[in-house]
Amino acid sequence: MRVADDPARPALRPLLRLAGPVVLSRLGIMAMGVVDTVVVGRYSAEELGYHAIGWAPTGVVLTTALGLLYGIQVMTSQAIGDGRAEETGVILRRGVAYAFQVGVAAALVLVLLGGPALHLVGLEPALADGATPVLQALALSLVPILVADAGLFWLEAHGRAVPGMVAMWAANLVNLGLNLWLVPGNSGFPVAGAVASAWSTGLSRLVLMVLIWVVIARWAEARRFGVFDKTAPDPQAAAAQRAVGYGTAGSYFIESAAFGAMSIFAGWLGTLAVATWAIVLNVAAVIFMVPLGLAAATAVMVGRAHGARSPAGVRRAAGLGFGVTVAVLLAICLGVGLGNEALAAAYTSEPTVRGAAAAALLLSCLFYVGDGLQAVGAQALRARGDVWMPTATHFASYLFVMMPLGWALALPLGLGLMGLVWAVIVASALSALLLWGRFWWLGRGALV
Structure with a gap:
């Protein structure tokens, strides 16, 4: 066991060994938004306004959705402590299915209703119109970021936070490169400014999802834990896992x-x-x-x-x-x-x-x-x-x-x-x- 040899006697060193890369991973989440803000802001103050308004509702939805997935980490940690590590693959499979469902539902609501809602809250029509495609592009990327974070939470519960951290910062590098290339509008991409930045973020989230699942697929223990095995539905366990997230x-x-x-x-x-x-x-x-x-x-x-x-x-x-x-x-x-x-x-x-x-x-x-x-x-x-x-x-x-x-x-x-x-x-x-x-x-x- 990588985080603590004896879960009944936690020690400082295992806590720090896990906390270090987890902190860096969370900072990586923040860094992606900072890069978007800086690059768009240097391109145009007007586009920065579109970016800020488009981010606002998607940010609240994303934060809330991530909370819904927290049951993955809690249930996995408890199963490991109870000597049932082989059952943690089922927890991840349930979590990924749930992440996909939440992501699709949230994306549909934001894409269809986000633009009209921006007008209803009293924003200037030009500002609401400029922010709508930004909001919609970010909404479409909710599915890959939630599926990626489901895998990330599971890896952290197993003490494998370093691969997740590396994947997060690799996605940040992709986001930085795409922002610098697409936002100025010289790349031939059909959009520029805040909308281009939103698509950069979406593509980076897709890269993160792929990297996280490559890490899981290449980890031999994942197969022993049953990540890729089909199991019978367990409505009671699924409800308990969701309840933690609520x-x-x-x-x-x-x-x-x-x-x-x-x-x-x-x-x-x-x-x-x-x-x-x-x-x-x-x-x-x-x-x-x-x-x-x-x-x-x-x-x-x-x-x-x-x-x-x-x-x-x-x-x-x-x-x-x-x-x-x-x-x-x-x-x-x-x-x-x-x-x-x-x-x-x-x-x-x-x-x-x-x-x-x-x-x-x-x-x-x-x-x-x-x-x-x-x-x-x-x-x-x-x-x-x-x-x-x-x-x-x-x-x-x-x-x-x-x-x-x-x-x-x-x-x-x-x-x-x-x-x-x-x-x-x-x-x-x-x-x-x-x-x-x-x-x-x-x-x-x-x-x-």
Whole structure:
């Protein structure tokens, strides 16, 4: 077993060995969007608007759909811990079929209804018309990215995160090359700008899917685990696997909707606030990939210990994830705090925006640790079978606390953008406290 020789006694080194490539893989997901934004932005500010609007709904759908697939990783980890590794191929087969169905359904809805919806929400007709083909091209690529991620989650649960990381960054190189070639419109491709970038992303996702499945096909153990064997349907097991994903998808959707509302509040504050808030969110999103990777690694180890029926192993795995997350994010906070002005200058040369962004980035350091801990805590709880409490916690923290508090602090109380940042600080701290309190309560003891 590559991640831990004894799932009942998790150790720091196996956690770090898995977390490193998983973090890099998650950063690879973020890097693809950053490349698209930079290349399109340098081509045309107008096209960048089309790109941003086209990405918005597909991004929410993709994030929610990925949550639906989280049962693959949890169920695989638990089966390995319980000594049933030979059954994990069935879990992957169910997950891939589910990923395909979700991808097709989401793509059809976005392709058919996405354009009209952009007009209905009150966008300028020219902006909605320009964003529609971008949205449709990105929607068509939902199937390959979801099928790819199903395989990626399964490999990570088996401790084979490095091949997935390599495949992700190879797809990023393909995306960069296609963007540089197609976006300027000199390649003979029938479209340019944001639409060309969307097709570049789609082709890159297709490459990623092929690479992930080549990795699985070439792994001899995959055949022993029954990945390519037909099995009789098991509706009960399939329902249990989907149930894990429902809770995760709910949490992802709630967070996406809440932060979307915060962006609207920033819009009510004016152009300066919108630009500054976009910088704060972009930096936070990149940083969040680190605890997201740590959350996946922690969940694998917690799931294995849970499958091995070792309460002490569950507590220790969660405690290791907690400690590493705090240490890593404190170091990141120090870096952002010391380099906040340089970060702001990298995003904009406009003095007013740069100054406001530098101040907001400094304050945002206060929510990185809480935001990271809530992500790790939620996944650790799901890995031990507590599926819906993290969703309820996110609902309370982000919808009932962050949104109204952000509105009140930013607008009636006049704190402006800093009020939005303070709302995120409070909501993240509350969510982390509730989730880790829940974990402690279930274990009735120390985390380590």
